[in-house]
Amino acid sequence: MNRDAVAKISVRGLKKSFDRKTVLTGLDIDCAVGESLVIIGGSGTGKSVLVKCILGLLRPEAGSIRIDGVETVGVSAGARERLMHKMGMLFQGGALFDSLKVWENVAFGLTAGRSVEREAAREIALAKLAAVGLGREVGELFPAELSGGMQKRVALARAIAAEPEMIFFDEPTTGLDPIMADVINNLIQKCVRELGATAVSITHDLVSARKIADRIAMLHKGLIIWEGPTAEIDRSGNPFVDQFVNGRAEGPIEMEIRAL
Amino acid sequence: MLSFLRAIGAGFFAFLGATGRLFLFALASLARVLRPPYYLRATLRQVIEIGYFSLPVVGLTALFTGMVLALQSYVGFARFNAESSVATVVVLSMTRELGPVIGGLMVAGRVGAAIAAEIGTMRVTDQIDALSTLSTDPLRYLVLPRLLAGLLTLPFLVLVADVLGVFGGFLVGTYKLGFNPAAYLEQTHQYLEAKDVVLGLVKASVFGFIVTLTGCYQGYHSRGGAQGVGQATTYAVVSASVLILLSDYFLTQAFFTR
Numbered sequence A: 001m002n003r004d005a006v007a008k009i010s011v012r013g014l015k016k017s018f019d020r021k022t023v024l025t026g027l028d029i030d031c032a033v034g035e036s037l038v039i040i041g042g043s044g045t046g047k048s049v050l051v052k053c054i055l056g057l058l059r060p061e062a063g064s065i066r067i068d069g070v071e072t073v074g075v076s077a078g079a080r081e082r083l084m085h086k087m088g089m090l091f092q093g094g095a096l097f098d099s100l101k102v103w104e105n106v107a108f109g110l111t112a113g114r115s116v117e118r119e120a121a122r123e124i125a126l127a128k129l130a131a132v133g134l135g136r137e138v139g140e141l142f143p144a145e146l147s148g149g150m151q152k153r154v155a156l157a158r159a160i161a162a163e164p165e166m167i168f169f170d171e172p173t174t175g176l177d178p179i180m181a182d183v184i185n186n187l188i189q190k191c192v193r194e195l196g197a198t199a200v201s202i203t204h205d206l207v208s209a210r211k212i213a214d215r216i217a218m219l220h221k222g223l224i225i226w227e228g229p230t231a232e233i234d235r236s237g238n239p240f241v242d243q244f245v246n247g248r249a250e251g252p253i254e255m256e257i258r259a260l
Numbered sequence B: 001m002l003s004f005l006r007a008i009g010a011g012f013f014a015f016l017g018a019t020g021r022l023f024l025f026a027l028a029s030l031a032r033v034l035r036p037p038y039y040l041r042a043t044l045r046q047v048i049e050i051g052y053f054s055l056p057v058v059g060l061t062a063l064f065t066g067m068v069l070a071l072q073s074y075v076g077f078a079r080f081n082a083e084s085s086v087a088t089v090v091v092l093s094m095t096r097e098l099g100p101v102i103g104g105l106m107v108a109g110r111v112g113a114a115i116a117a118e119i120g121t122m123r124v125t126d127q128i129d130a131l132s133t134l135s136t137d138p139l140r141y142l143v144l145p146r147l148l149a150g151l152l153t154l155p156f157l158v159l160v161a162d163v164l165g166v167f168g169g170f171l172v173g174t175y176k177l178g179f180n181p182a183a184y185l186e187q188t189h190q191y192l193e194a195k196d197v198v199l200g201l202v203k204a205s206v207f208g209f210i211v212t213l214t215g216c217y218q219g220y221h222s223r224g225g226a227q228g229v230g231q232a233t234t235y236a237v238v239s240a241s242v243l244i245l246l247s248d249y250f251l252t253q254a255f256f257t258r
Ligand SMILES: Nc1ncnc2c1ncn2[C@@H]1O[C@H](COP(=O)(O)OP(=O)(O)OP(=O)(O)O)[C@@H](O)[C@H]1O
Pocket: A018, A021, A023, A041, A042, A043, A044, A045, A046, A047, A048, A049, A050, A092
């Protein structure tokens, strides 16, 4: 299969740094149409930064990000807004609007972004909430009245409410119990299989990664150091990946810590 | 000596840069008014938040300002037998100067700080990024409604302040200083022109814009968690207050000295 011809998202030579700190150092990655890509990697390696660059929320210093074959780095605000219609994002911290009720949060992309009627949007929102295991009564609460895991699920419902072509999940199962985590995994699979969406997920949860990923890529020191089909993660032959998958403190990935 | 000059120069350019960025931010936000969508619900909410909920604090300060003004000018004018000008002094000072300035400063403390804290928190918790991913322009959804609300509601707020200030002067004048109520009102009318009130309200509108603009700007550009938001709030109130007093001078010069 010629990846370049069908790539939904194609990143080349991406560089991003903050003040003195370099995070991404010329990263390349592709994601095919309808594919579920999972990005793994140590804490603070720049996974969230990568996704924010693809979404256009952060501006990279160098490199190219093509979506459907069209360059998106440095496009006009209007073009960016049209691009955003194709994308949904679950933020690591949820990023729920705390001045709005839960259902208004979920319906936000429909009412504000796509001018759907409030009542119709409300019904869609309640249906999406039900899909993440939250009842109608939760819809009337405010985000601050929910537990962390519930907030995560509301954020997930919001990200998929408008059924975007491309969905980004930043740690979708962190902070959920194992059963709810599996419900969310199923939901992500459903988005990809039934809606034909392209999904890019970030996770530390390898159970989840194995379940939702078609392909897994590992980020380390600003580069993708390994990528391959999900089945190959256990025989990658890459010492970094092995250390990460087996969760060992000893190995080539040095944690910047000192013993007590 | 050289390093002293360099410090002044650097400070000056930093000030110019900051003003320029504030100006561009205002321009970019206001340009959104030219094209739909408009967020009427969000705008209405801000009008209520800024206009209605500021009434008590602005009203109370205006009332006492009017009362103090009457007392002070009476004491001063008594020294050259000009006590009869008290009513005129109160009404002119309130409408031309103190109503707008006190209203602006009180709103800077109440509303400017709240705006900076709210938008700043939204910034550091990714809510502003979330708006963009939901196809909603943050400047249009968050900033423009606040700017318009500041621009449009401050004149009404200050009109109330004017009335209450004059009323405060009237209370002190009649109950404490022994003026005849009818004569006091007569004098209040005598030298007041429509221009005094209207130009005062124009000032109020400018101040409302300044307060909401600095609040939005500082919040929008805040970074670094709770501490960053706290800093943004402080900067918003301080820069709004300074800009109000600065622009007040120039507006007064443009409006009232000819
Ligand atoms: N807005 C920012 N300003 C400055 N530095 C930042 C900013 N955002 C991220 N960074 C830095 O970039 C690096 C990568 O951050 P990022 O959030 O992408 O990590 P991550 O891989 O998502 O980690 P985690 O798994 O813990 O979420 C971090 O070291 C962080 O300090």
